[in-house]
Amino acid sequence: MYNFSALTQSIHQYLSEAMSPLGAKITEMAIIGLVLIAFVALSVMGLVYIERKVAAFFQLRVGPNRVGKWGLLQTLADFLKLLMKEHIMARNADKFLFNLAPFLIVTAAFLAIGAVPFGLGLQAFDINIGVFYISAVSSIGVLGILIGGWAGNNKYSLIGALRSGAQVISYEISAILSLLTIVVLAGDLQLSAIIESQRDGWWVFKGHIPVLISFVIFLIAGTAETNRGPFDMAEAESELTAGFHTEYSGIKFAMFFLAEYVNLFIIAAVGATVFLGGWMPLHIGHWQAFNHIMDYIPSIVWFFLKTGGIIGIIMWFKWTFPRLRIDQLLVLEWKYLLPINLVNLLVVAFITLMGWHF
Amino acid sequence: MTEETLTKEGLKTQEYFVNMGPQHPSTHGVLRLMLELDGEIIKKVIPHIGYVHRSIEKMCEKDSYRQIVHITDRMDYLSNHMNNEAVCLLVENALEIEVSDRVKVIRTIMSELTRLSSHQLWWGVMGMDLGALTTFLYGFRDREMINDIFEETCGARLTMNYNTPGGLMFDIHPNFQRRVKEFVAHFKTKLPEYDALLSDNVIFRNRTEGIGVLSKEDAISFGVTGPTGRASGFSNDIRKHKPYSAYDRVEFKEILMETGDTFSRYKARILEMWESLSIIEQLIDNIPEGEIQSPAVKAVIKLPKGEFYQSVETARGELGVYVVSDGTKNPYRVKFRSPGFSNLFVLNHLAQGYKIADLVAMMSTIDLVIPDIDR
Amino acid sequence: MDRENLQKIIATWGNEAEFSPAPVPANEETGTKAISGTQFLEVTIKPEHLLTYANKLRNEPELQFDFMFNHTCVDFPEHFMVVNHLRSTRHGHEVVLKVKLEDKETPQLETLSHIWRTAEYLEREVFDLFGIQYQNHPDLRRILLTDDWEGYPLRKNYEDPVNMISL
Structure with a gap:
């Protein structure tokens, strides 16, 4: 299996020889930043295209097929259009906050x-509290939604923002608790360690029914946290026209759009990493031969396959289910998911103590 | 603004207004609802209508009876055929002309096809209002087949003008019977799919059951007709109570529900689609021979002096045409009792105490067509 | 209940009401001519009797006209005729309650919105288009036209040189 750290090490070595340690560090950070920005831009365009095609597939349509081959350039064209649009702001909008919100949400x-x-070896920084870190920073995004909804001076966006605030805060609890079950099983918060603990099988297979339950809850909570249907309370186009970004236009709207898909990707990536072994190939216990064959598939392919699978499921949700009402949404979280999750966590802790998992 | 109230904790809360529309995704046209909200809970709904008011009634006073038929298409454009039929029936009844059986049967089949296409569109839009975006195109897929049938026979897909006083514009297309049968067979396999997508969905059930309950007394008092009223148990099907065209020779049930909530209004329409299919099936093989235009109707129609009222059951309820004639070729006064007008104003009564999301669901099940309300 | 009995019951309330004749087909044996008659039984009353008649029509147990399916107005050269189409959902019979408004300058009428709730909005429409002032109406505003519209378009003498095309 190809280890990307060989590549990164060689770049690091080359840079260290060429300049001072500080300069090398700064250059590396710049490279990583650029690579991530490029990746995000490309993956969001890909995701938007896929979403449209998936929607078209569900809806007996063809989807984009005019711009470029199979409509591949459609999202690029849309992006260019958004880039060139006028910035419109309501008269009494809070200018500073109005402009701040899209940046906040993208930064998160x-x-x-x-x-x-x-x-394998392709991670910008492998912090030892990785799961905690990701949950923490992704919750900054809701601030962007709240500020954006407030600053636009529009009642629809205010309602959307308040709904979104209540929703994201509630569902974050479930998302984190379901991630905690794996943290308990793996005994570590570091993402690389969690992946390593799945060398002999993914947690979703090893962890019996409790992990399956927490995986399902994670999918629900993740969908809710990214404000996607059937939990798209914050937008709810048939109720609130466009929810919290009603007043946004042009590139600022594009940023909200971008953040939505990045968040979708992150949720899917975290789910894939924690429950489905991340880049770890499909390994089954001690079947050495099988495991070796699986190792021939590059780690990055495994990662994107799993992430893509989860993204597919989340898209499937969106294009099938009607939207919940806000009170039903909160009831689902506080009365059902949270108690189930807490009990589930206890059960997993017990399983771990007794060593019953595989 | 409205008065401020103090909560238990001593915090000030204030009710506020939100203008839903005239441009809003779920008002299905240029309808403006002023919502008085307490947080997200609706205190009052004040509908403002008239954005597409074209004064059709005034226009009719200048038009001959043949011309009026064509204007009615533009009111409830989803029940276009029934609207035409109402005026034609009124003229025929006033002149005491009996149209041939062939005309009656074809009119009935066309009406039921129109009803189906209207309900299909409603179903698609209802799903979309509740956030299930896919249903819209499922509804349109099946509606497309009906529109193709219309196109073949009438030459138009939406404003068909197929009825004329005394008969029909043209005879049916040779393919008509075959294609209608194909459609019925196709749609019978697709209607259960509608149920699977929405009716049996747990989120949908939770969103609709027990929401916006309209009692039978209120339905009658507010004049809520059509499936909306029948869901509350208000028996108002003109096809049953005052049969016109060929409705007296087919067997069908008047769908009556009891609860009167959003779900029963939804269910009433779904069941009504089954009834429409059955009506079409009973008639499609037995279209009698006969003339399609009665020779008794002259080119210039003059109704006798007097007042005439004719009602038909459109997809939304009772459409009444009230004509005061002074014996000339133009009517003295025409009034359209549009079902949407009465149905709309029950919203304020229904929505109080519910949330915005529920209002959208109720609005969907009342099935508003704005040009029908504004006329 | 058939038309004759309806007329009998309503006639017992007083002699203010005028009734329309029922249609009679021509009889060749006796040589009587056909009477065109009216489609429904039409009860024409003066505005001051409207509330009594409406209340009785709505509440008499054998009548129970609980569904107002049409309410409109006709502008005749000499008077306004306000027309209420009523139906009983229990008994299935129908009646037309007509009110003759002689005053063409300031037509006034009692509202029926507390008896039939749908009347509230139908009356607003008639107010909007004909200018009939309904007394005690809870919310008498223009409904279809803009608030600053001048005149009442469905009156026969209404002229709008900008928006109307006269043929």
Whole structure:
């Protein structure tokens, strides 16, 4: 299996020889930043295209097929259009906050994506509290939504923002608690360690039913946290026209759009990493031959396959289910998911203590 | 603004207004609802209508009876055929002309196809209002087949003008019977799919059951007709109570529900689609021979002096045409009792105490068509 | 209940009401001519009797006209005729309650919105288009036209040189 740290090490070595340690560090950070920005831009365009095609598939349509081959350049064209649009602001909008919100929400998304392990040795920084870090920074995003909804001076966006605030704060609890079950099983918060603990099988297979439950809850909570249907309370186009970004136009709207898809990617990536072994190939216990064959598939392919699978499921949700009402949404979280999750966590802790997992 | 109230903790809360519309995704046209909200809970709904008011009634006073038929298409454009039929029936009844059986049966089949297409669109939009975006195109897929049938026979897909006083514009297309049968067979397999997508969905059930309950007394008092009223148990099906065209020779049930909540209004329409299919099935093989235009109707129609009222059951309820004639070729006064007008104003009564999301669901099940309300 | 009995019951309330004749087909044996008659039984009353009649029509147990399916107005050269189409959902019979408004300058009428709730909005429409002032109406505003519209378009003498095309 190819280890990307060989590549990164060689770059590091080359830079260290060429300049001072501080200069090398700064250059490396710049490279990583640029690579991530490029990756985000490309992956969001890809995701938007995929989403449109998936939606078209569900809805008996063809989807984009005019701009470029199979409509591949459609998202680029849309992005260019958004880039050139006029910035419109309501008269009594809070100018500073109105402009701040899109940046906040994008920053949160970028902070989180830095800690995602894309492949073996391909992780920008492997912090030892990785799970905690990702949950923490991704919750900054809701601030962007709240500020954006407030600053636009529009009642629809205010309602959308308040809904979103209540929703994200509630569902973050569930998302984190379901991640905690794996943290308990793996005994570590570091993402690389969690992946390493799945060398002999993914947690979703090893952890019996409790882990399956927490995986399902994670999918629900993750969908809710990214404000996607059937939990798109914050937008709820048939109720609130466009929810918290009603007043945004042009590139600022594009940023919200971008952040939505980055968040989708992060949620799917975290789910894939924690529950499905991240870049770890499909290994089954002591079947050495099988495991070796699986190792021939590059780690980055595994990661994107799993992430793509989860993204697919989340898109499937969106294009199938009606939207919940805000009170039903909160009831689902506080009365069902949270108690189930707490009990589940206890059960997993017990399983771990007794060593019953594989 | 409204008065401020103090909560238990001594915090000030204030009710506020939100203008829903005239441009809003779920008002399905240029309807403006002024919502008085307490947080997200609705205190009052004040509908403002008239954005597409074209004064059709005044226009009719200048038009001959043949011309009026064409204007009615533009009111409830989803029940276009029934609207035409109402005026034609009124003229025929006033002149005491009996149209041939062939005309009656074809009119009935066309009406039921129109009803189906209207309900299909409603179903798609209802799903979309509740956030299930896919249903819209499922509804349109099936509606497309009906529109193709219309196009073949009438030459138009939406404003068909197929009825004329005394008969029909043209005879049916040779393919008509085959394609209608194909459609019925197709749609019978697709209607259960509608149920699977929305009716049996747990989120959908939670969003609709027990929401916006309209009692039978209120339905009658507010004049809520059509499936909306029948969901509350208000028996108002004109097809049953005052049969016109060929409705007296087919068997169908008047769908009556009891609860009157959003879900029963939804269910009433779904069941009504099954009834429409059954009506079409009973008639499609037995279209009698006969003339399609009665020779008794002259080119210039003059109604006898007097007042005439004719109601038909459109997809939304009772459409009434009230004509005061002074014996000339133009009517003295025409009034359209549009079902949407009465149905709309029950919203304030229904929505109080519910949330915005529920209002959207109720609005969907009342099935508003704005040009029908504004006329 | 058939038309004759309806007329009998309503006639017992007083002699203010005028009734329309029922249609009679021509009889060749006796040589009587056909009477065109009216489609529904039409009860024409003066505005001051409206509330009594409306209340009785709504509440008499054998009548129970609980569904107002149409309410409109006709502008005749000499008077306004306010027309209420009523139906009983229990008994299935129908009646037309007509009110003759002789005053063409300031037509006034009692509201029926507390008896039939749908009347509130139908009356607003008639107010909007004909200018009939309904007394005690809870919310008498223009409904279809803009608030600053001048005149009442459905009156026969209404002229709008900008928006109307006269043929």
